[in-house]
Amino acid sequence: MGQLAFFSAETDEPGVADLAGLLAGPGQSASTKSGTRVSVVVADVWRAQAIAAEMRATGLDAEVTRSDEGSPLARTASISGLDDLHRRWFTGAVKTMPAGWVPTPRALRFWVLAAGREDVRGQYLLGLDPHCPQSHAPLATALMRAGIAPTLVGTRSVAPALRVSGRRRLSRLAEYIGVPPAGAPASEWPGAQ
Numbered sequence: 001m002g003q004l005a006f007f008s009a010e011t012d013e014p015g016v017a018d019l020a021g022l023l024a025g026p027g028q029s030a031s032t033k034s035g036t037r038v039s040v041v042v043a044d045v046w047r048a049q050a051i052a053a054e055m056r057a058t059g060l061d062a063e064v065t066r067s068d069e070g071s072p073l074a075r076t077a078s079i080s081g082l083d084d085l086h087r088r089w090f091t092g093a094v095k096t097m098p099a100g101w102v103p104t105p106r107a108l109r110f111w112v113l114a115a116g117r118e119d120v121r122g123q124y125l126l127g128l129d130p131h132c133p134q135s136h137a138p139l140a141t142a143l144m145r146a147g148i149a150p151t152l153v154g155t156r157s158v159a160p161a162l163r164v165s166g167r168r169r170l171s172r173l174a175e176y177i178g179v180p181p182a183g184a185p186a187s188e189w190p191g192a193q
Contacts, residue, residue, distance in 0.1 A: 014058040014106055016081055020088075021103060021110030022051070023095060024139055026129050029086040036082035039075035040114045041067045046183035048072035051113050053181070054106070097135045102145040105176040112177050115161075118187040124170055125161040126150070136160055148173055164190070 019038045023029065027040035038055075042048050048064045051074035055062035061077040076082065088098045103111065115127025126143070128136050136152055140162055143150050148169050150162035164173055174191025 014054070016058050016060065016085060018058065018104055018106035018110060019055070019076075019082070019085060020101065021107030021112075022114050023085075023089045024097065024103065024107070024135075024142070025111050025115035025127050027110075027114060028095070029082065029090065031083060031086050031090075032078055035077075035079040036086040037076055037078040038082055038085070039073060041069075041071045041073050042114055043071070044188075045072045046181065047113055048074040050181035050184070051110065054110060054113065095129060095132045095135065097138045097142065099138075101138075101142050103142060105178070108146065108173065109177040112173075112190070113181070116188065116190070118190075119161075119163060122167070122170070123163055123165040124173065124190045125153070125163055128160040128162065130158050130160055133160070136162075146176070148176075 019027070022038060022040045025040070026042075027038060029036050029038045040051060042051065045064070052062040052064045055074065055076050060079070060081075063075060063077075065073050065075070067073045089095055111126055117125050117127070119125045128139060133155065136155060140150050140152050143162055143164075148164055150164050152160070153163045154160045164170055170190050177190070180186075180189035
C-alpha cells in the first residue's frame with residue numbers, strides 16, 4: 001500500500017495562481033489595458049482542451065484556438081485578476097521565476113499538461129521555456145522544494161527539460177497531478193503506463 005497523498009490536484013481547490021505551472025513551462029502572459037492573458041502553445045489538441053478545462057475550473061474564461069503557426073493554443077480571457085501573476089513572473093518582457101516559488105499540485109498539473117512527456121521507460125520530462133534559460137536552474141530547485149528532485153537536461157538544445165526519474169519520484173509526481181485527462185496517451189502522463 002502506497003503513502004496517502006494529502007496534497008494533490010484532485011484535492012486542492014483550483015486558483016489562478018496555479019497557472020504559474022504554465023509559466024514554468026512554455027506558457028506566456030501578456031498585460032494590456034484590459035488586463036492580463038495567460039496562453040500556451042502546445043503540441044496536441046488534447047493538451048489544449050485539458051488546459052482550457054483546468055483554466056475554467058479556476059473560474060476563468062478560456063478558449064482553445066490555433067497559433068499563427070497552426071499549433072493548438074489554450075488561453076484565458078484578458079482580465080485584471082491575472083495582473084498579479086504576470087507581475088510576479090515577468091520583469092518587462094523577460095519571464096523569470098519568482099524567488100521561493102514552489103509549485104502546487106495544480107501548478108504541476110498545468111506544467112505536465114503543457115509540456116510533460118515520457119523520455120525513456122522510467123523517466124519523465126517537464127519541458128522548459130528555451131527562451132528563458134536563466135529560469136531553468138531555479139525551476140529545478142522549485143521542483144526539489146516540492147519533493148521531486150529532477151535533473152536539468154538539454155540546456156544547449158531547443159528542448160530543455162527537467163528529467164524526473166526513479167520509481168519514488170515518478171510516483172510522487174503522479175500522485176500530485178492526479179488522473180490523466182480524457183484523450184491523453186499513457187506515454188504522456190506519469191504513472192499511466
